[in-house]
Amino acid sequence: MITRTATIASSVGLHARPANLFVQEVARLGVPVMIHTGGKKPVDARSMLGVMTLGAKHGDIVTLTSEDAGATEALESLAAFLEIDHDAA
């Protein structure tokens, strides 16, 4: 299993629009990715509902994991995606 952490940059946290964009990005990369924060249970990163219910706020650290050993690059790119503020106009 490979792991990568990221700090949420979106000023409103990881829900609604930023969550939607993130989920679409996961779907585009096509690798199995789970995401979790704090003590919460990991959720499927392709699930908008799962990602929204993490309730991750601006500045929270989330952990991305994948069982696919070849997904290192994808995790890097998703972490970088989370570290951009997608609400900045």
Add this chain to the structure above:
Amino acid sequence: MSLHGIGVSPGAAHGPAVLVHTTLISPPGARTSDPEGSLQQVVDALEAVALELESRLATAPEAVRPVLEATAMMARDPGLVSGAEIHVADGHGPVDALHLAIEEYCGMLASLGDSYLAERQSDLRDIFQRAAAAMLGLPVPGIPSLRVPSVIIAHDLSPADTATLARDLVLGIITEAGGPTSHTAIIAAQLGIPAVVQAAGVLSAAPGRVGLDGSSGLVITDPTPEAAESLVARDRARIELQADGVGPGTTSDGHRVQVLANIGTLDDALLAARADVEGVGLFRTEFLFPDREQPPSVAEQTEAYTRVFDAFAGRKVVVRTLDAGADKPLAFANLGEEANPALGVRGLRLHRELRHLLDDQLEALAAARRSTSADVWVMAPMVATPSEASWFADLGRAAGLPTVGTMIEVPAAALRSGQVLADCDFASIGTNDLSQYLFAADRMDGRLAPLLSGWQPALWSTIRACVDGADGKPVGICGEIAGDPLLALVATGAGVSSLSMATARTGLVRAALRRHDLATCTAMLQAVLESASPEEARHAVMALVDKDLAAVLA
């Protein structure tokens, strides 16, 4: 059988009745010994829901498409299937498993303390209802796909239901609940679909065919061909009468009353701009601030306002600044829970808490105004005192908006209109909220609808006091009553200078004005003020009405 409701969108129609089922499906508590097969049923049902929602995209109004797309996407969320998978493995049947999975997400969304996310619960529960109906072979809740033009009968319609109405297939709408200012009423009037609300007993009558008159509120279940014909004949007479109602609004003796349109979206604006109206009396700007995390930028707002002003080049457009608050929450303007949202920090009160929102909006309006030839007027909602009105007027003028005014929705402002308007150029009475505050009656509660009747004599005492106090400054009406041809005459008698309404209502209002002189309008107001009840007031005014108009309204 004849029933009487409240006519909220004019026009007569008759045709096959389609009953909208609002009985919610409960999980049956069934068990399964075939978890795999059950899960497949859940997967298929969710996919069917997503496809059905997407099939409406092509015909849905522009403003509704994002809602449909987001709901379809939620139906395809892998989290629902993986949630249901756990419960079918425990032996729950497919409907129960999906119900449990959805309620788990609802619980999580509710616990996050975020109003936007909490509202997604109703979308999820709507998905459950649709998927459960598919699995159980029950009728889908909400408006079914219509194949032939039909009249819709429902207890009430949800905003999502009314938003997806296909104008060419919906002949009319009848609901048992709702009021003149309900979502159903407003959307129906805007789309020009005849509608009657508060028609008690129509659902249990379960008619095969039904006729309705959206002006008088008359509903006839399983009408004889003659009865259906007479409904239509009256409608034809109304259309004939309306043929007079062109050009600027004026009484028979030349007293001018501007007839304007209420608009709430770009679609509305473009439709209204093509109609024979003198401009816009109420441009609601809330549509620019929907479910989003951040307010629109000045540039985005400027572009939207410019499109509306361009459509009304050379005509008047009265803009209302953002009217939000706890009753219409926005993620970026959420000041927390309030026990009485209608009495809380909304409208101008919110502007004062979140000045940057107002500053951005005024800047964008001023920029849009400079680039077009529309006559732009700007007003603030929920003004209660002279100092609030002056505060707003100063900010508006400083931003470069020369014509600044105030909404009159709070009785305190109506009674002191002279002082409230001291620094303003005009006022516009929002009669829906004014009635709500005057009668201490929640507009959302259908049981209180009689208190909110536009015929209440106390409402007219207040309106007259407001116009008298304004000392010649223009005072318009932009509430629902402006679109009622009889109340439009009463308003004219009260000295109101403009009437703003759903575009579909402008024709009959102008025709009514053309058939009465100012003295008759004044006598009508007097008759209302001397009445003890709404019924008595309407009766007294009907006695003074021109016979052709009376025949159409009877």
